[in-house]
Amino acid sequence: MMEQLQIQSIITNIEKVMIGKKHIAELAVVALLAEGHVLLEDVPGVGKTMMVRALAKSIGADFKRIQFTPDLLPSDVLGVSIYNPKEMEFEFRAGPIMGNIVLADEINRTSPKTQSALLEGMEEASVTIDGITMPIPKPFFVMATQNPIEHEGTYPLPEAQLDRFLLKLKMGYPNPSEEIEILDRVEKLTPIEQIDSVITLEQLLNLQKQVKMVKVDQTMKGYIVDLANRTRQDTYIYLGVSPRASIALMRAAQSYAMLQGRDFIIPDDIQYLTPFVFGHRVILRPEARYDGISTEEVLTRIIKRTPVPYKRKVSQ
């Protein structure tokens, strides 16, 4: 399968830089192929930026980075029109959002106003400044990072905004042997400079098109909806997932299936992706926190209890 080989080459490329984080790399690629965005929640220094840069380099895409600070303004993100005395007119200077791969670092450090400027751009894949709407070039992939919310001086993203991220990932620390390997690699070289692009942007766009061709059986749609419904009925969940979450799960599953070299999705895809897709979209009741139950645990329980469809109903 051509597609799988191309995708695997991206992941292998990233792995040259990132040690022991294959599944994060995979999920990032899944999101990229599904035309979604990723929210990475983790402490600084675990290699978020490195991974995004590696990803950008692998696909030969334009890489932009925005460091969010409390005083950052929307125009710093989107761009600004500046008067050009020579031409006697305003000239648009594109902001960092106008790249293929954008790293929005520490997104919860900035004011909600700036946050929403970025998130609107993410959703609509275009920016509107001074009445002029400009499309953001494709592919467009935002990887936002945020410090764990407990940190001080942060503006937590509202639920509606969180919904715009396809996946929310946690990187976590590497284990000791992995960390030693990281040290080994950077001892003499800078790995990021050693990698080259493995596919072109056109090929990537084509892959994104291919993802939508992945077959989703009727039973799988039923399964997704069943899972979504159960989040809405669960006793520990205050707010269940929206239909947009169901769409996201399906899209992500399609993408993941392709990564696995399949042209159809299976329940395993859905089960694997559900925590990443639904995790940031549900709000737990306070009881859950008292009982010491995390979102992951609630979702795992739902997955365990939802019957996996594996035969047609008689009526069909």
Add this chain to the structure above:
Amino acid sequence: MSKKAVLSFFIYFFVFVLTVEWLKPVIELTDTDHLYLFSLYLLISFLFYFVKLKWYYAAPIKIVFICWIIVSIYTDLGFISFDAFAYLIEAIRVNTAALISREWLEVTNPFRTFLFFLLLWMTTYLLNYWIRVRKNILLFFILTILFIAILDTFSPYNGEKSIMIALISGFIAMGLLYAQRVGTENKEQVKTPLLLGGIGSLVAILVISGALAFILPKAGPIWPDPVPFFTASKPSASSGEGGNGSGVHKKVGYGENDENLGGAFVADDTPVFTAAVPTRQYWKIETKDTYTSKGWILSNTEAQISSYNLGESIQSDITPGEEERTATASVSMLQEYPFVMQPYGIKQVDALEPFTLSWNETNQKLSTFNGGSAVPITNYDVAYSEPVYSLKALRNTKIESLDSLTSEFDRYLQLPETLPTRVRELATSITEGDGNLYEKAKSIERYFKQNGFRYNEELAAIPEGDTDYVDQFLFDTKVGYCDNFSTSMVVLLRSEGIPARWVKGFAPGEIVEREDSIPIYEITNNNAHSWVEAYFPNIGWMTFEPTIGFNNSANLNYDLDIQTDELEAPKKTPAPTPKKPEPAKERTEVSEKLTKVLSDSIDWVLDRKATFIWIIIGLAFFGLLAYRFRRKWLSKVLIPLYRTRKNDWDSFEKMYHQLLKQLHAYGYVKEQGQTLTEYATQIDGYFSGNHMKQLTSVYERGFYGGNKVEVDYPLMRESWENLINQLSS
């Protein structure tokens, strides 16, 4: 003796009692004798086990004991003699030879006895094992109870006492064994007061519950007693004797007389005789006149016997019909009865064999004699003309005319002193408003058909204690067979002062073939029947048929047709008297036939209830076995079954689901939220292979991916069969 020894002594004692309860029915049912000798042997065996006598002492003693018993049972020889020794040697020689040449029937009785002792030996050995090693006799106890219960139910053996003894001694033995077990397990001496208290309370509980169980009222059995079924299936050797048409009602434990009516009886389709006769006839054998509140006997009036030669005109107390309607019935007896089956209106009997006939006035029985002794007659012709009754005359029977009856009818009006008054009151209320005797009789005959009475051969009750047979049927059970109906009608008629008698004989039977357009009826034991004759002054004796499901309308229909002409078609006019049953009968004759077929088939099923129950039990047992050992045969069924299917997606899907089902059945349960891939990994982990994963990936591709084309079906089948086989092994 130590405490432990006392305990184990009692255990052995009660187990001995239990074992004797096994022995008793075997001895009784096989007509063996010498129960005490076998029990003695058991006693000695258990005693040896109790004192832990070494086998090399015990075995010779037992063998000598067995030899002694055999010699003393089968011979008169003294045991300590050379002859006895020679006898034993000879017995061994003969039986060994028989065994070697596999002439099983040649083995002698002493040898069989010896084998039986061996069996007992093994039994006691096993019991000793249970007591000493397992310290648990629950299985043996349950088997004992089952054994006794089954024998009690399905054989003539009466296990009522045995069950009590077995229950009590079994529970005590189990309790003592438990005490012993507690003692050994705790490795400490069981304290005497505790032990005594435990045993005491055990015995107390048993006594109290046993007494309660004995006193409390118990529900009657739901199933009919199956014993009559078994005994009935044996060809009946007796009957004929006494000649009262019995050998027909098979009743457990009762004689073949009619003194005690009631109780279930079971079908027996042994043919009794065949009769070539133009119309269906009730075959009368005899009547009885004295009702004892339990059944019928014949009054002690001096029998008036009249003798007739063959061909001579017989003077019965029922006047035959007109001369020109005389017909002949040719009877061929298939069983030996020394009397004549009489159609109504009998005129004379002809036969080729030399016989004399003797007519008994008391019971209207026509016995056959040859040379002074009653001899069964085989083939004979009976000339008869069915009596005809004028409806007009019947309607003119005055109630007052009963007063002028002569004393010879007294015996036909007899009723027991103990007859409950409500029976008489019922008779009065049934016949209230009837203006003549015939109507009264008809009302009583009709009463059974309209008041929820049911015909059933198995549910008929036996009146116990002071209960009156008729009273019980009329007011309590309302379920029974011909005897119930006919006896009740006779009693009701007599209550109203109408002379009546109880008739025994055979119902018309079934047409089995036709000879020159004359039907030949076959009458079997099933057709044994009883009905009623009532006497009306100026009319004479007339038959009535109160039993549900039977009808004697042939006689009456014919009779009515004549009446119709005479009375200018009273049938068409709305009957002035409540005497509609006759026309109604004609109309319903067809439907009656249908009902008869229906009720016959229902009866057929009910008659064989026991068989059906056994078949069902058998099937259930077989099904259980099949289910229990399904692992063994399932693969042998499933694989060939699915081999017949095509190599296509549909069958693959079915096979895959079948596999999932079997895996589930064998305990490899797929969790609800488990995906097929996970499950397959798990299964392949159990069976260390990758067949399930192969199958699953293909299934997923077809099911979720809709790709059903590129499948290597033969390979899949191989994997599938492999898994199914692994499941079976």
